[in-house]
Amino acid sequence: MASIKDIVFDSPHPASTARFWAQALDGYEIAPYDEEELARLRSMGVDDPEDDPTVLLVHTAGRLPRIFFQLVPESKRVKNRVHLDLGTTDAVAEVKRLCALGATVQAEREDWITCGIPTATSSASRVREAEPRPRPEDATDPRRDCAAELT
Numbered sequence: 001m002a003s004i005k006d007i008v009f010d011s012p013h014p015a016s017t018a019r020f021w022a023q024a025l026d027g028y029e030i031a032p033y034d035e036e037e038l039a040r041l042r043s044m045g046v047d048d049p050e051d052d053p054t055v056l057l058v059h060t061a062g063r064l065p066r067i068f069f070q071l072v073p074e075s076k077r078v079k080n081r082v083h084l085d086l087g088t089t090d091a092v093a094e095v096k097r098l099c100a101l102g103a104t105v106q107a108e109r110e111d112w113i114t115c116g117i118p119t120a121t122s123s124a125s126r127v128r129e130a131e132p133r134p135r136p137e138d139a140t141d142p143r144r145d146c147a148a149e150l151t
Contacts (some may be wrong), residue, residue, distance in 0.1 A: 004065045008119075014069035018055035020118055021067060023101050028067065029054040085112075093130045098127070 011017040012070060022030050032050050033041075049055075053071035088094040095105060097111050102118035112128045 006066045006068050008068040008070055010072040011069045012072065012075070014055040015050045015052055016070050016118070017069045018057055018067075018103055020103075021069075022057055024098055024103075024117075025057070025067075027060050027063075028057045030058055031058045031066075086127045088129060090129060092129050110145050 009017065018030050022028050038049070041049065046052060056068040085121045088093065091113055095115060098115050099105065103115040105113060106116045107114040115127060
């Protein structure tokens with residue numbers, strides 16, 4: 001039976017996208033570039049890892065899945081059919097943190113907030129609280145205030 005080894009996302013600039021997700025996701029980091037990997041890049045005419053066409057995120061505890069970002073020259077034509085749902089105990093605080101990294105609030109729903117991620121990867125993520133709270137209709141809703149601050 002198969003299992004997921006890697007999750008792969010298309011990106012117009014894999015290094016930038018990988019940096020965002022390395023900061024956004026707990027326990028993930030950009031895989032180190034050893035001499036063998038740098039030699040592989042040079043053999044492809046790539047002298048700077050910033051221009052690497054495939055950047056890998058690995059979990060610091062060695063857990064799977066790994067996350068790849070691969071270069072695609074064409075722009076997004078249609079809506080993505082996949083996104084990451086991020087779980088947190090405080091959606092408002094997490095959305096603020098993601099926005100400080102370059103994400104943008106795209107939509108708010110009763111139990112999640114959709115954020116666009118930087119570098120035009122044509123991907124979005126939903127931030128959900130572990131225990132969804134009913135959304136009050138009054139102006140004191142912290143999610144509404146957060147979105148107003150961040151957009």
